[in-house]
Each structure stands twice: as structure tokens, then as C-alpha cells.
Amino acid sequence: MDSPKPQTGVISEAPRPRTIWDIVHPHETLEELGVPPAIVTDLIFRLLFAEGDVSVRRFVDVLRINFKVLDVLMLKLQKDHLVEIAQAGQIGRTSYIYRLTDEGMARARDAMERSQYLGPIPVPAEEYNEAILLQTKVRKKVTPDEVQKAIGHLILPEGFHRRIGPAINGGTSLFLYGPPGNGKTTVSEAIAGLIAGTDPIWLPHAISAGGQIISIYDRLVHKPYEMTKEEADQVGDYDRRWSLYNRPTVMVGGELTMEALELRFDEVAKFYEGPLQLKANGGMFLIDDFGRQQMNPTQLLNRWIVPLESGYDFLRLRTGQTIQMPFRQLIVFSTNLDPNQLVDGAFLRRIQMKVQVEGPDIRMFHQIFDMWCKRMGIPFDMDSFKYLVEEYYRKPKKALQAVHPRDLLKIVKAICDYEGRPPQLTPQLIDDACHSYFV
Numbered sequence: 001m002d003s004p005k006p007q008t009g010v011i012s013e014a015p016r017p018r019t020i021w022d023i024v025h026p027h028e029t030l031e032e033l034g035v036p037p038a039i040v041t042d043l044i045f046r047l048l049f050a051e052g053d054v055s056v057r058r059f060v061d062v063l064r065i066n067f068k069v070l071d072v073l074m075l076k077l078q079k080d081h082l083v084e085i086a087q088a089g090q091i092g093r094t095s096y097i098y099r100l101t102d103e104g105m106a107r108a109r110d111a112m113e114r115s116q117y118l119g120p121i122p123v124p125a126e127e128y129n130e131a132i133l134l135q136t137k138v139r140k141k142v143t144p145d146e147v148q149k150a151i152g153h154l155i156l157p158e159g160f161h162r163r164i165g166p167a168i169n170g171g172t173s174l175f176l177y178g179p180p181g182n183g184k185t186t187v188s189e190a191i192a193g194l195i196a197g198t199d200p201i202w203l204p205h206a207i208s209a210g211g212q213i214i215s216i217y218d219r220l221v222h223k224p225y226e227m228t229k230e231e232a233d234q235v236g237d238y239d240r241r242w243s244l245y246n247r248p249t250v251m252v253g254g255e256l257t258m259e260a261l262e263l264r265f266d267e268v269a270k271f272y273e274g275p276l277q278l279k280a281n282g283g284m285f286l287i288d289d290f291g292r293q294q295m296n297p298t299q300l301l302n303r304w305i306v307p308l309e310s311g312y313d314f315l316r317l318r319t320g321q322t323i324q325m326p327f328r329q330l331i332v333f334s335t336n337l338d339p340n341q342l343v344d345g346a347f348l349r350r351i352q353m354k355v356q357v358e359g360p361d362i363r364m365f366h367q368i369f370d371m372w373c374k375r376m377g378i379p380f381d382m383d384s385f386k387y388l389v390e391e392y393y394r395k396p397k398k399a400l401q402a403v404h405p406r407d408l409l410k411i412v413k414a415i416c417d418y419e420g421r422p423p424q425l426t427p428q429l430i431d432d433a434c435h436s437y438f439v
Contacts, residue, residue, distance in 0.1 A: 023131050024202050024242045030069050034124040035208045040065070042111040044073065045082075046118050049108035053086045055097045064120040064205070064240035067094060074098060082107055091393045115213060117271040120241045122208035128215050128216075129326055131202055131242075132281050136328040140198040141169045150190040154183055155360065155368045155402065167353035168194055173308060173331045175348070178357040181402050181403035187357060188286045188332050192249040195330065200225035200244045201282040207274075210321045214263065214272040221248045248283035250276050256293045261303055263315045277313060280329040288422040290335040291342045301347045304331075310348045359400050362389065369405040373425070381425035388430045392438065408433045 027033055033040065043063055048054050059070055071093055077083040091093020100108055147161040147168070167174040168191055176184045185368035205217045225244040227235065235244075252260070256276075264273045277285055291297050307327035309314040316322050333351070335342065348354065360368060365386065373380040388408070393400055411433040416423045 012309050015215050018130070020131060021093065022234050023044055024238045026237045026239055027066060028068060030072065033069070033121060034127060035122055039208060039213065040121055041073065043118065043121060044077070044118070044163040045108035045111040048083065048098065049112060050118060053097050053099045056094055062119065098367065103435065115270040117213045117269065120205040122206040122213050123204040123241050125207045125209035125323055128204055128207045132326040132328055135201050136282055142194050142198065146194060151187060154186060155364050155371065156183070163355045164191060168330065170352060173353065175354045176332065176334040176357055177339050177354070179335065179359050179399060179401065181401035182357050182359050183402050184334045184357045185288055188288065188334055189333065192284050195284045196249060196390050198247055201247055202242045203245050204242050209323045210317050210319060212272060212317055214274050216278060218272045218279050221250055248280055249286070250280040251286045251288060252276065253288045254292045254294065256287065258295050258299060258303065263317065265349045267317055267412060275315065277327060277329065278325060281326060282328060282334060284330045284333065286332045288334045290333045291337040297342050301343055304348060305347060312410040329338060342357070360402050362400070365400045368402055370410050372405045376413055376423065378409055378413060378423040378425060384425040384427055384430050387427040408437055411436050
């Protein structure tokens with residue numbers, strides 16, 4: 001309802017800023033859903049076609065639709081002789097069970113030809129965009145104590161948390177580089193855990209743009225946020241097309257292809273699947289082993305150079321229509337290759353934070369080795385440790401790697417188990433492990 005016009009000479013109050021609740025509040029009419037009515041009726045037809053007799057409760061659960069809105073639609077479909085009541089319950093229209101008429105069956109087949117998407121009613125792309133912007137503009141910051149705790153299980157240089165903490169709170173981009181086996185992926189996973197543990201985010205199952213449906217939900221990426229009773233009471237009723245999730249994390253490696261960064265149209269199901277960066281919105285996108293993907297690094301960087309700068313991505317439908325979507329996630333590139341040989345300076349300038357994850361020095365290597373001895377129940381032996389460092393690192397001039405103690409001690413333990421003796425360290429066992437491990 002329009003607010004009354006201010007009287008002449010009276011200064012009106014400034015409009016209240018929009019909040020996420022203005023978007024996810026329950027809708028009472030079909031118009032308030034914001035999507036073409038044909039999309040909603042097609043979903044009703046497809047559910048009836050797929051399942052036969054369908055209860056009101058089933059419609060509400062699958063389509064995430066308000067009963068009042070559903071009831072208005074079902075009354076119209078009844079009036080048009082497209083559906084009929086298969087069974088009437090004892091508590092009014094909320095307990096009805098519906099089925100298709102012969103004419104309705106023909107309409108349902110047409111709906112199946114157009115698309116086979118069957119799930120929650122999509123939300124308009126404009127509302128999705130606004131929701132992402134609202135929830136990424138201001139969000140809970142991680143503290144130095146939280147970052148130190150998240151990486152506390154790693155032996156890292158003193159003050160390392162100060163290198164990654166600002167990037168997490170900045171929420172734009174981070175480049176982790178350095179020799180292999182020193183914890184870049186583990187650090188990335190710790191960052192993902194920190195981001196997931198901040199304030200949860202409202203996300204829809206699917207969105208609608210240009211009359212098309214784009215699926216966003218991915219069960220491997222989107223983990224439901226478990227609300228406490230107090231939180232649930234505070235939230236109350238809401239538009240069930242939206243759900244509250246932990247901040248998402250998408251992790252990819254060498255399997256990443258350029259197609260995964262574009263809208264993908266399923267020729268059989270006839271709806272779109274959102275690209276990976278759309279699924280990661282509001283959270284984190286990790287590209288591990290950067291430079292080893294099934295595409296040239298320059299192709300990937302050219303694809304993202306504008307989104308990284310502007311905060312917006314542009315996706316193209318098969319019709320040729322281009323839609324603008326927020327590009328609001330922490331992008332983490334992790335590589336053991338030389339960054340200067342992978343990308344040019346123009347791209348590196350667009351990545352705000354660059355953090356080198358170096359190999360350990362001898363003191364840190366000792367700490368890591370001792371830590372893994374304790375974890376595996378192997379008594380630490382200084383003579384064996386000195387033998388390892390001298391014979392397999394100093395003499396051959398091999399770089400120390402943080403992953404080596406864990407891997408070598410696993411082999412030592414396996415040898416001891418095989419020979420039926422308690423776990424222990426000796427120079428001979430060090431030789432046996434190194435001969436099996438190093439090429």
C-alpha cells in the first residue's frame with residue numbers, strides 16, 4: 001500500500017533502508033512472488049504429472065508456496081477444468097488431494113516439454129541480486145584470535161595470521177603461492193571454515209531471469225544453518241523459497257573447465273544450472289593448483305578480470321540475453337607455480353592480497369616432526385631426526401617441506417606394523433621410509 005503523500009509544508013521522513021527481511025518475508029499473493037504466473041502453473045502441472053494424486057501439503061513442501069497463493073491457483077485450475085479434487089479431507093481445503101483432468105494432462109505434457117525443473121518456485125533475479133548485495137555489504141568480521149585458532153593445528157611462521165586475516169575480512173581476493181607440500185590447501189580450508197562460521201546467509205533454491213529458471217542450490221556447497229529455538233522464534237514465518245545456509249565454499253582443482261564458469265543449459269531437463277561463482281556468492285571460491293586447470297590460466301583470468309574489478313559478473317542465456325549478477329565472494333588462488341610466469345602484472349594488481357607460504361626452517365621442521373610423532377604414537381628420537389636432516393636434506397640440498405614428516409612417519413609406522421614391532425625411530429627405518437617416499 002502506498003504511503004500517504006506528505007502535506008504541503010511538512011518535511012517527510014526519509015524512506016527506511018531496505019533489509020534482507022523485506023525480501024524474505026512471506027508473500028501473500030501470486031503477484032508478490034515476482035515470477036511469471038506461467039512458471040508457477042507449469043510447476044503445479046509437472047508435480048501432478050510426475051506423482052499423480054498430490055496433496056496440498058505436498059504442493060507446499062515441494063514448491064515452497066504459501067497455502068493462500070496455492071489455493072487461489074487451484075481454484076482457478078478447477079474452474080478451467082484442468083484439475084479436480086481426488087479426495088477431500090476432514091479439515092477443509094488444506095486437506096484436499098488433487099489430480100489432473102484429461103485436459104489438464106495435455107497441459108502437463110506441454111509443461112514437461114518446456115522444462116523438467118521440479119522444485120521450489122524460483123525468485124526473481126533482481127531480488128536475488130539485492131539479497132546478495134545486502135548480505136555482503138556488512139557482515140561479521142573474524143578476529144585475530146579466531147584466525148589463530150583456525151590455523152592453530154599448523155606450524156606456521158610467527159604472525160602468519162596477520163597475512164590472511166585482512167583478506168578474509170576484506171572478502172575480495174587472495175593469492176597463496178609457494179613450494180608444494182607446505183600447507184596452502186590446508187590454510188585455504190581453514191579460511192573456508194572461518195567464513196562458514198560467520199553470520200549465515202539467505203539464499204534461494206533457484207532464480208528466474210528472462211522467463212528461464214536457473215538452479216543455484218548445490219547440496220555439496222550449501223549446508224543448511226541450524227537455527228536455535230531463539231533464532232527460529234526471532235525469524236518467525238518467511239518465504240520458504242529462501243533458506244538460511246552457512247556461508248558457502250566452492251573448492252576446485254585441475255578439473256575446472258571454462259564451461260563451469262558459465263550458465264549450463266541441460267538439453268534434456270531444459271533449465272539452467274548456475275556457474276560455480278554464482279554458487280559461491282557470499283562465501284569463498286578456492287581454485288587450488290592454479291595453473292594446472294584444463295584451460296590456459298590467461299583464459300580464466302580474462303574471464304574474471306572485470307568481475308574482480310567491478311564486483312559484478314555477466315552471464316548469457318541461450319536467447320542471447322545477458323544478465324548481470326553479483327560477484328561477491330572471497331576468491332582464493334593457490335599455486336605452487338611461479339605467479340609471475342602464470343599471470344601478468346595487470347591481473348596481480350587486481351588481487352588485493354598476495355601471501356607466500358614458504359617451506360619451514362629447521363626449527364619449524366623439528367616442531368612439525370615432533371608433533372606428528374606424538375600424533376602417531378612414535379617416540380621421538382633426536383639422533384634419527386638429525387640423520388634424516390643431514391642425509392636427505394642437507395647433503396642432497398633438498399628443500400624442507402612441511403608435509404614430509406607426516407608422510408615419512410606414516411611409512412615408518414607401516415613398516416613397524418608389518419614387522420610386528422612397536423612404532424619406533426631408527427636411522428635404518430628413516431632410510432627405508434625415504435627410499436620408499438623420495439623418487
